[in-house]
Amino acid sequence: MSRTGEDERARRCPTCRTAIGASADTRWRPFCSQRCKQVDLGAWLSESYRVPAVEQDDDEDPPPGEGPRGT
Template sequence: MPVKQIKCPQCETPTLYDVSNPWRPFCSERCKLIDLGEWASEGYQIPLSPEPDLWSDELTDDGSSKRPH
């Protein structure tokens, strides 16, 4: 089976994606730890869309706003 070569997600250095690389998919322990640090410090975040109800300016039947004060 041929060994697959990929770019390191951190530094983009070509690296082997194989069991012989203990840091896969990273090229080194350093890149793996940099990535882990980004996750731990919340440097990577999945964007969330705002809740439509929280930003709604709809009015209730009596004319008051549904928005919490």
């Protein structure tokens, strides 16, 4: 499968949204620079980005068949 349509259009840096050409230096890919890469890493380390999770109550018994031994 060819990705020429995707390669021909400009990509954007996820941090600063600067257009990055398909033939641009890919050293910092998908970012446009080391600075944008470091900004993104800092956001992850400071927990600015979070993966949503569903909280489960520990008080509830698991449904039948879903216990630790499948009983």
